[in-house]
Each structure stands twice: as C-alpha cells, then as structure tokens.
Amino acid sequence: MIKFKRYLSPDTYGIICRTLSLAAIVVLAAACANIGNPSGGARDEDPPLFVTANPPQGALNVDKTKVTLTFNELVNVKDAFTKVVVSPPSRQVPRVASVGKRVTVTFDSLMPNTTYTIDFADAIEDNNEANKLQGFAYTFSTGETLDSLRISGMVLDSRNLEPRQGILVGVHSNLNDSAFIKTPLLRVAKTDDKGQFTIRGLKEGTYRVFALDDKDNDYKYENPEEDMAFYEVTVTPGSETVETTDTIFNALGEVDTVTNRMRTRFLPNDILLRTFNSQIRPQYLAKYERIDTTKVFFKFNTRADNLPELKVVNPAGESIEDAVIERSARNDSIIYWLPERLVHADSLRIAATYLRTDSTGNLSETTDSLRFYYNRPKPKKAKKSDKQKKISVEDSIRNITLDVSFKTTQQEVYLPLEFEFATPLAKLDTSAFRLEEMVDTLWKPVKSPFTFMQRDSVSPRHFKVEYPWAYETKYRLAADTMAAIGIYGKPTRPISQEFSTKKEEDYCSLTFHLSGLDPAIPSFVELLSGSDAIVRTEPVANNSVTFKYLSPGKYYARLIEDFNGNGEYDTGNYDLQLQPDLSYYYPKVINIKKNWDKEEQWDVFAVAIDQMKPNAIKKNKPAQDKRNREQTNENEEEEEEMFDPTANPFDPNSKNRRKTGAY
Numbered sequence: 069m070i071k072f073k074r075y076l077s078p079d080t081y082g083i084i085c086r087t088l089s090l091a092a093i094v095v096l097a098a099a100c101a102n103i104g105n106p107s108g109g110a111r112d113e114d115p116p117l118f119v120t121a122n123p124p125q126g127a128l129n130v131d132k133t134k135v136t137l138t139f140n141e142l143v144n145v146k147d148a149f150t151k152v153v154v155s156p157p158s159r160q161v162p163r164v165a166s167v168g169k170r171v172t173v174t175f176d177s178l179m180p181n182t183t184y185t186i187d188f189a190d191a192i193e194d195n196n197e198a199n200k201l202q203g204f205a206y207t208f209s210t211g212e213t214l215d216s217l218r219i220s221g222m223v224l225d226s227r228n229l230e231p232r233q234g235i236l237v238g239v240h241s242n243l244n245d246s247a248f249i250k251t252p253l254l255r256v257a258k259t260d261d262k263g264q265f266t267i268r269g270l271k272e273g274t275y276r277v278f279a280l281d282d283k284d285n286d287y288k289y290e291n292p293e294e295d296m297a298f299y300e301v302t303v304t305p306g307s308e309t310v311e312t313t314d315t316i317f318n319a320l321g322e323v324d325t326v327t328n329r330m331r332t333r334f335l336p337n338d339i340l341l342r343t344f345n346s347q348i349r350p351q352y353l354a355k356y357e358r359i360d361t362t363k364v365f366f367k368f369n370t371r372a373d374n375l376p377e378l379k380v381v382n383p384a385g386e387s388i389e390d391a392v393i394e395r396s397a398r399n400d401s402i403i404y405w406l407p408e409r410l411v412h413a414d415s416l417r418i419a420a421t422y423l424r425t426d427s428t429g430n431l432s433e434t435t436d437s438l439r440f441y442y443n444r445p446k447p448k449k450a451k452k453s454d455k456q457k458k459i460s461v462e463d464s465i466r467n468i469t470l471d472v473s474f475k476t477t478q479q480e481v482y483l484p485l486e487f488e489f490a491t492p493l494a495k496l497d498t499s500a501f502r503l504e505e506m507v508d509t510l511w512k513p514v515k516s517p518f519t520f521m522q523r524d525s526v527s528p529r530h531f532k533v534e535y536p537w538a539y540e541t542k543y544r545l546a547a548d549t550m551a552a553i554g555i556y557g558k559p560t561r562p563i564s565q566e567f568s569t570k571k572e573e574d575y576c577s578l579t580f581h582l583s584g585l586d587p588a589i590p591s592f593v594e595l596l597s598g599s600d601a602i603v604r605t606e607p608v609a610n611n612s613v614t615f616k617y618l619s620p621g622k623y624y625a626r627l628i629e630d631f632n633g634n635g636e637y638d639t640g641n642y643d644l645q646l647q648p649d650l651s652y653y654y655p656k657v658i659n660i661k662k663n664w665d666k667e668e669q670w671d672v673f674a675v676a677i678d679q680m681k682p683n684a685i686k687k688n689k690p691a692q693d694k695r696n697r698e699q700t701n702e703n704e705e706e707e708e709e710m711f712d713p714t715a716n717p718f719d720p721n722s723k724n725r726r727k728t729g730a731y
Contacts, residue, residue: 115201116143116194119169127208133175135186137206142195145171150234151191155255155269156182157238157287166192173206181211183269187257189234203260205268217270217305221339222678223263223279223297226648227637228600228626229681230688231263232343235295236282239267239275243302245645248278252287261690263678270305277303279341289642292348297341298642307334340677344640344648347371350425358440361411362491362556364404366420371398376422378404381437383413392492392555395526405492408556416440470558472565479567481539481575482617484532487565491554492528500551501563503535506542514543539572573663579614580625580654584672587611590633596624600685607635620662624685625654627672653680 116139123130145152148164152173160176173186185207190200207214219239223232238253254275257267267277280287281295289296310333316325349370358364366376375393380386392405410416417439423431471490479485503518504511516536523530533545547563578595585591585608593613595604603623606613628637629650640648655675660666683689 112194112197113199114194115199116141116192118201118204121206123208125206125208126214128212128214130178130184130208130210133178135173135175135206135208137171137173139169139171139192139201142169143171143192144195144198145188145191146193146198146200148191151189151258153187153189153236153256153258155185155187155257155267157252157256162186178210181209183207183209183211183213183215183271185255185269187266187268189258189260203266205266207269215269215271217272217307218266218268218334219270219275219277219303219305219339220264220266220334220337221277221341223259223265223341223343224678226297226342226344226640227651229651229653229677230686231261231678231690232259232279232281232295233261233263233688235259235263235343236280236287237265237267237277237341238280238287239270239277239303241273241275243274243276245642248276248289248298248642250288253278253280256287261688263688272305274302274304277339277341279343281343292346295343295345296642297343299339299341300645300647303336303339305334305336307332309333342648342650346641346643347639348641350429351431352424353420353422353436356420356438356440358416358442359403361442361444362406364406364416364418364440366402366404368400368402368422371400372423373399374423375399375402376420379419379421380410380416381419382415382417383410386410388418392528394492394528397526405555411556414442414444465561468558470552470554470560472552472560472563474565474567477565477567479537479543479569480617481537481569484534485543485545485567486523486530486532487545488527488530489552489554489560490529491556491558493552494555494557495553497551501533501545501547503533504544504546505538506544511544537569539569542566542568574619575617576620576660576662576664576666577614577616578618578623578658578660579612579665579667580670581667582608582611582613582627582670582672584674585611585627586629590630592628592630592635594626594628596626596685598622598624598685600624600687605635618660620660620664623658623660624682625658625670627652627654627670652677653682655680655682657682657684 118125119138119140121138122136123132143166145164145166149161152164154162154173156179162176163174165172165174171192178184185205187205188201189204190202192201192204193199207216209215221237223235223237224230225232236253236256236258238256240247240251240254242251255267255269257265259265259279277299278289279297280289283294284291309330311328312331314327314329315323316327318324347370351372352369353366354369355367356365375395378388378391380388386409388404388407388410390407394403394405395401417437419435419437421433421435424434426432472487473490474485474487498520501520503514505514506512514535518533518535520533521531522528523532537543544564544566546565547560549562550559551563552560580593591608592605593608594602595606595615595618597603604615604618606615608627629652630636630638631649632638637651638649640646652672654668654670658666658668
C-alpha cells in the first residue's frame with residue numbers, strides 16, 4: 069500500500085480504497101445468502117422435438133430397411149412392443165431402439181409400392197424428466213406415391229363408457245364380415261390414454277373399421293374371448309381445407325398475436341367404436357370337488373343350457389337322481405346335495421355326461437368318470453393332562469337340528485324378508501310360521517296376510533316373506549318346533565327372529581325426467597354408487613324413472629337402451645352382427661339428503677358421449693397435461709388430425725346414431 073501511495077494522488081488512492089471495500093462487502097453478502105447448492109434452473113417440462121429423419125419424413129421410393137429419427141435432446145422409447153404400431157402390420161415386428169438423441173426402427177423386409185406408418189403414440193420421452201412426445205408418427209413410401217388420407221375417432225367401453233387405452237383399431241378394404249375373422253387388419257393404430265385414435269396412410273376407397281383387444285397379436289378376431297368393436301357402416305376417407313385461428317402467447321401468458329391460416333382436415337374424424345365382449349367361451353368342466361360329506365360341486369367355464377346328467381358308478385347300484393340341485397342362473401356353478409345313503413361314503417365315482425366344445429368349436433356330448441374323495445378329520449388323541457371338555461346343551465341340540473339364518477335385522481320396507489336353511493328341505497309346514505308386530509310392547513299377529521315362499525327355482529334353501537311393511541315398526545317371524553325338516557332328517561328348533569324397519573324420514577327418493585330418447589326403444593336406468601357399482605335398477609316409463617326408498621348419499625346414474633326389452637344389459641355378437649345395448653351416463657353426481665324427494669332433468673344427449681361419465685367414477689383417466697400437448701414442428705408441414713372435439717356426432721337427430729350403435 070505504501071508503493072501505491074508513492075505514485076497516486078491522495079484523492080485517487082481514497083477512491084480505490086473505498087471501491088475495494090465496497091466490493092468485498094458485496095462478495096461477503098452474496099456468500100452469506102447462498103449457503104446451499106446453486107439452483108439448476110426451472111424444471112424441463114417440454115417434450116422432445118423431432119428434428120430430422122433418414123429417410124426424410126414422407127420420403128418416396130424408400131428401399132432402406134433401417135429408419136433413423138433424430139430429436140433435439142436425449143430420448144428413450146418406453147414400452148415399444150406395446151405402444152409402437154407399424155402399418156401395414158406384419159408377422160415380423162420391426163425392432164425399435166434408442167441411443168442418445170436417435171431412435172432407430174429396423175425392418176426385416178419392406179413390401180413394394182406401400183405406404184408405411186410408424187405410430188409411436190406416447191412412447192418417445194426425454195431422458196431426464198420423462199416428458200412424453202404425444203401422437204408422433206413417421207411415414208414413408210416404398211413406391212412413387214404416398215397415401216396420406218386419415219380417419220380418426222374414439223373407442224369407449226360399451227357398458228361403462230371407459231376410454232379404451234392402448235387398444236388396436238384397424239380397417240379392412242375387404243367389406244365381407246368374414247375378413248375381420250380370417251385376415252389381418254389392413255392398416256392399424258392404437259388408442260391413446262383418452263381412447264382416441266388416428267389411422268394414417270390410407271388410400272382412397274371404402275373401408276370397414278374395427279377395434280380389437282388383440283391378445284394374441286394376430287391382427288384379426290380369431291379368438292372370441294377378445295374384446296372388440298365394429299362400425300356397422302362403411303367409411304370413405306377424404307379431406308377438406310378449412311380456416312383455423314392460431315393464438316400466440318407472450319412470456320407472461322398474455323395473447324400476443326392472433327392469426328388465421330388454412331389447414332387440411334381429414335374426414336371422418338368422429339368415428340365412435342364401443343367395445344364389448346361376446347361372452348362366447350368354450351364349454352368344458354373347469355373344476356369339480358366334494359365340498360363336504362353332503363355335497364359335490366361342479367364349475368363349468370361358461371353358461372350352459374342344460375344340466376349334466378350324473379350316474380353313480382361306485383358304490384355300484386346307487387343312484388343320484390334324487391339329489392337336490394342348487395345352481396346359478398347361468399348353470400355354470402352347480403351343487404348336488406347328495407342323498408343321505410351316499411353321505412357316509414368317503415369315496416365316490418360319478419359318471420358325468422354333459423356338452424363340451426370340441427376341436428371344431430361345436431358342442432358334443434361327452435362323459436367323464438370323476439372321483440370324489442372326502443378325508444374325514446382324524447380324532448385327536450386324548451392326553452392325560454387334557455381335561456374332559458363338556459358339551460353344552462345348546463351345542464348338543466344344534467348338532468341334531470336344522471339351522472336357519474336371516475339376512476338382516478334391519479328390514480327395508482320395499483324388500484321381502486329373506487332367510488335360508490342350512491340344507492334343502494324335505495318337509496315344510498308354512499302354516500306353522502307366524503308374522504307378528506309389536507303393539508304397545510306386546511307381540512300381536514299382523515293384520516294383513518303375508519306370503520311365505522321359496523325365493524326362486526335355483527336356490528332351494530332360500531325363502532322369503534313378502535308383506536307391506538310399515539315404517540318404524542318392530543316385527544317378529546316365529547315358528548314352532550319341526551316347522552321344517554331338512555333332507556337329512558334334522559328338524560328346525562323354535563324360530564323367533566326379530567327385526568325392525570326404518571323411519572319414513574330416513575328415506576329419500578330420486579326422479580329423472582328424461583328427454584331425447586326414442587320412445588320406440590325400451591330403456592332402464594341403473595343407479596350407481598361412487599365405485600360405479602349398480603345399486604338399483606328401474607325401467608323408464610313415460611320418459612321418467614323414480615327410485616324410492618333410497619338411503620341418503622351420493623349417487624350416479626346410467627341409462628341403458630334395452631333393444632330387446634328384457635330388462636337386462638345385453639352384450640354384442642359379431643357373428644350375428646348385433647351391437648351391444650347402448651349406455652349413457654348422467655354427467656353429474658346426485659347428492660340426496662334424508663327425507664328429501666329430488667327431481668332431475670336429464671337431456672340424455674346434451675353432453676358429448678366422451679364427456680358424459682363423471683371423472684369421479686372414471687377408472688381409465690388420461691394423464692394430466694403439464695402443458696398444451698399440441699406441439700408445433702417447423703420441419704413437418706402437415707398437422708396431426710385427431711378426434712375433433714368441435715364436431716357434434718352425438719346429435720340425437722343423426723340418422724346413423726341408432727343404426728350403427730356408434731353415436
């Protein structure tokens with residue numbers, strides 16, 4: 069500092085000293101304020117951008133079997149086998165790989181004069197933040213022309229309107245019904261997370277459109293257990309030039325520039341496919357077992373029109389014709405309650421004759437010799453230290469009598485009282501049963517007659533009592549000893565079951581007034597819980613439907629157009645060219661309070677079908693957008709044409725809506 073002072077004036081020296089002091093303070097303050105690691109900047113939320121390709125996008129006369137795509141950053145291809153789709157499809161699936169900023173697709177061979185489309189869906193993502201590039205596709209041709217027409221639309225589940233994600237959609241130029249079963253689809257695409265699809269590279273012509281959950285990757289509907297959909301009317305792809313508006317925003321998110329430009333719209337862009345499962349299964353015996361000493365169980369793979377015929381082979385000479393049958397409504401689950409003479413046999417061999425699907429797909433009669441075993445538990449050896457257990461009188465009586473179990477002690481006023489016996493009955497004295505109500509602390513017989521009956525023909529152990537129950541009342545069903553005797557000779561003990569009904573104000577009701585329906589088509593409404601499960605079902609009459617005696621809570625609703633009027637939802641059948649019954653959701657949640665009669669106006673087609681189902685009960689929800697998915701690519705002249713949300717194909721006045729089952 070002495071040397072500086074020798075050559076500088078006092079004023080200059082003072083300025084330098086003050087400047088150095090100030091700089092030291094600033095550096096010290098900055099060091100104190102930044103104790104942690106330096107920031108890496110804002111999170112990257114931009115998907116990769118396509119830069120170039122070899123051969124170029126839309127190239128003609130391509131003879132190379134390897135395609136290289138380059139992007140602006142490091143990329144990965146996620147789930148290439150399930151997401152990347154190549155049209156036209158081939159048995160040898162092209163190999164897809166990513167290294168650095170490049171994605172390569174290698175073919176074993178290429179067909180001449182063919183337009184190829186590689187649809188990546190959302191498989192391409194950046195290496196660091198996994199931002200997905202949505203709806204990217206690459207096209208080239210091995211001939212002189214590039215087929216550029218497209219069709220687009222959406223695939224929903226016919227029953228619950230869930231978007232079908234990752235399902236195959238394709239076309240056939242062969243318009244015969246058998247083409248979908250016998251030959252692979254001509255050109256294909258897969259749906260995105262919203263159930264939307266675009267099939268590219270189409271020639272001019274007429275096509276049929278299909279959707280297929282292609283489990284065996286053969287691109288055809290050869291397995292009837294696969295979900296599928298078919299569009300009844302043929303489509304002819306085309307295009308039109310339309311004027312669109314582009315809005316450019318500045319860094320603050322404010323509108324900077326609004327410009328108009330001309331673009332190409334590919335049509336049709338509103339195809340709606342509803343997938344269904346035909347429920348056609350090969351018929352065979354899937355399982356059989358002896359549940360206990362009294363019954364044997366048969367489980368078939370699918371519903372059957374006839375019950376199997378059983379014959380006891382061993383013990384010889386015994387019959388099973390007098391066994392009591394308990395079965396499901398579809399005849400696919402059957403329990404045979406054995407005659408008492410067979411209960412004590414630890415081993416049974418039974419010849420079962422039933423219909424089974426053969427190698428040609430037809431039902432043929434077959435007989436299986438089946439063995440049923442029951443391993444009786446071995447008695448435990450008594451130890452000297454063990455105390456002799458006493459059997460109570462209650463347990464002794466229970467072992468020699470027939471139990472009766474009731475469904476609930478809280479009886480709904482609109483339902484019958486239900487109960488079941490432990491075994492089927494050999495004898496029942498309905499006159500021995502009494503229905504009583506409590507009046508001023510005393511049990512008195514009910515004033516009106518009640519009906520005592522078996523619940524249905526398939527459940528011989530289940531019974532019900534029908535009666536016009538009063539609100540807020542206590543009831544008792546009583547019977548004397550031996551009112552019923554089971555097939556194994558056990559009688560019932562005295563029965564005394566008390567139950568009560570709710571207050572009138574504990575209930576609420578809901579009425580829908582519907583509009584837009586075709587009065588010629590029967591329909592019914594399903595009231596749904598928050599898990600999309602059916603709570604109640606009521607038919608539509610005079611464009612309205614009412615649900616009485618509801619418990620308070622939140623509900624959703626679904627309308628079914630019941631074309632055959634059987635009161636049930638029916639799936640489709642491609643062999644018979646039958647579409648499934650059509651479903652429509654009420655687009656809002658309904659919250660009902662106690663003692664409240666609520667009415668809702670429901671214009672069935674006021675909301676587009678892909679927006680009908682409330683998000684709260686959707687299971688296949690699309691991934692949330694981090695930013696707008698529409699990415700502008702300066703190197704690609706044509707624009708993606710997906711499902712057009714501005715179109716209104718769900719107009720109830722559409723002539724094809726009912727005919728095709730599409731809208």
